[in-house]
Amino acid sequence: MIKFSKKIMDSISKYIKIEEDELFIQGIEKGVETESNRKNRQFVINLITGTDFSNEKIANLASVKMEFVEQIRKEM
DSSP states (O other): OHHHHHHHHHHHTTTOOGGGOHHHHHHHHHHHHHHHHHHHHHHHHHHHHHOOOOHHHHHHHHTSOHHHHHHHHHHO
8 A cells, every 4th residue: 555655646746746745744743743742741751750840840841731741640
């Protein structure tokens, strides 16, 4: 299936610029968002394990929602 999709994309690349394709742009944004979430998660974990800060203070320092910090604490 992937080889077939690649063949199709290669054949229409003369007419469509992939960098302008809406699905391509959404995929890039999703990847950036996922990486950002991973980094935020690790930073929050480091703050939880390395300090005695409250959830509110950690949320403020990490620029995330307090619910995000609470969820990570529950998972730990």
